[in-house]
Amino acid sequence: MTTTSTPLKRALQAAKKAMGPQQYGAAGRVFECAMCGHDQFKVGAYIVLLGMHTLVCSHCSHVEFFESAPQVVE
Ligand SMILES: [Zn+2]
Numbered sequence: 001m002t003t004t005s006t007p008l009k010r011a012l013q014a015a016k017k018a019m020g021p022q023q024y025g026a027a028g029r030v031f032e033c034a035m036c037g038h039d040q041f042k043v044g045a046y047i048v049l050l051g052m053h054t055l056v057c058s059h060c061s062h063v064e065f066f067e068s069a070p071q072v073v074e
Pocket of ligand 1: 033034036057058059060
């Protein structure tokens with residue numbers, strides 16, 4: 001019996017990380033919430049259906065709209 005770190009396990013960890021709040025940037029700057037100044041956001045995926053990209057502040061739930069997808073800051 002072997003216990004290895006499988007590609008599937010790593011993919012699940014990456015997906016879990018991608019689903020949590022992250023920092024985003026646009027125009028070379030880290031984006032901060034206009035309401036509370038927090039810098040951790042989740043993507044509001046349902047608005048993508050309308051052709052818009054949104055970030056939802058994980059602190060105060062303020063929503064920002066973008067015409068093109070903001071970049072994730074690693
Ligand atoms: Zn906020």
